[in-house]
Amino acid sequence: MNKILIILLTFTLSGCSMMPRLTSAKPEFPGPFVDEKTQQMPKCEDLKQVPADVNSMSEVFKIIVENYTTYWRCSNQVDGWAEWYEQQKKNYDSK
Amino acid sequence: MWLLNFLPNFVIHLIFIAGVLGTIAGFVLGFIPLISRYKLPIQVISLVLLSAGLWFEGGLANEARYAAEHERLKAEIAIKEAKAKELNTQLSRVSAERDAAITTRGQTITQTIDRYIKGDPVEIVKTVNLSEEERKKLQAQIEELQKAERECKIPSLLIQQVNEAATRPPKVQP
Numbered sequence: 225m226n227k228i229l230i231i232l233l234t235f236t237l238s239g240c241s242m243m244p245r246l247t248s249a250k251p252e253f254p255g256p257f258v259d260e261k262t263q264q265m266p267k268c269e270d271l272k273q274v275p276a277d278v279n280s281m282s283e284v285f286k287i288i289v290e291n292y293t294t295y296w297r298c299s300n301q302v303d304g305w306a307e308w309y310e311q312q313k314k315n316y317d318s319k
Numbered sequence: 320m321w322l323l324n325f326l327p328n329f330v331i332h333l334i335f336i337a338g339v340l341g342t343i344a345g346f347v348l349g350f351i352p353l354i355s356r357y358k359l360p361i362q363v364i365s366l367v368l369l370s371a372g373l374w375f376e377g378g379l380a381n382e383a384r385y386a387a388e389h390e391r392l393k394a395e396i397a398i399k400e401a402k403a404k405e406l407n408t409q410l411s412r413v414s415a416e417r418d419a420a421i422t423t424r425g426q427t428i429t430q431t432i433d434r435y436i437k438g439d440p441v442e443i444v445k446t447v448n449l450s451e452e453e454r455k456k457l458q459a460q461i462e463e464l465q466k467a468e469r470e471c472k473i474p475s476l477l478i479q480q481v482n483e484a485a486t487r488p489p490k491v492q493p
Binding site: 270271273274280281285291293297304307308312318 | 402414
């Protein structure tokens with residue numbers, strides 16, 4: 225009788241360990257920065273090259289200025305990803 | 320607990336109640352002649368029923384607790400998702416504004432270079448809001464720039480090096 229009682233008690237207590245699994249949602253990377261057409265993260269543009277036959281100083285400097293602009297646009301994009309991550313982390317970690 | 324999905328709740332309560340009553344009958348009311356005759360089967364069956372009943376009752380309580388927790392988390396996630404969407408829209412707008420500002424700034428600088436190179440220094444300084452002294456200084460700077468533009472040759476080695484710096488570096492394979 226005691227063995228039966230022990231088996232039944234073990235069976236009964238095992239019910240306490242039955243827990244349904246809960247999962248939480250996570251934000252889809254990379255948020256607003258994904259390219260709508262390709263559905264991929266856009267890459268930074270290549271920098272412009274100065275043509276070998278350039279004959280004026282201003283043309284060279286204009287290309288340099290354009291390259292700086294390209295850099296700052298890329299920087300804005302990367303900073304945006306970091307900002308997006310921080311914001312989403314803060315949002316999903318908050319109680 | 321998949322079994323709980325098949326058994327209606329009242330069946331679980333009935334099993335539990337039957338188990339309790341059977342256990343009382345089997346262990347406490349053994350002096351009654353009718354019960355004493357079947358004492359052992361009543362004890363065994365009622366203990367099995369009581370155990371199963373307790374197990375299912377515990378499961379039901381757990382299910383209810385987790386269903387409530389599930390609902391609470393679902394509501395919390397919905398709020399977070401809405402907030403995430405709002406943040407995405409906001410960041411998307413801010414980033415687009417920043418991008419437009421950067422592009423405009425680059426274009427303005429290029430146009431300014433063009434204006435300084437091609438324009439008349441005297442006419443240019445008339446259009447800017449500066450003091451007399453600052454205008455003279457700017458005029459001298461524009462004249463210096465135009466002279467450099469006319470006279471300076473761009474060394475090809477310099478172009479090569481600038482282009483080298485502007486070339487995307489090769490990817491390092493992991």
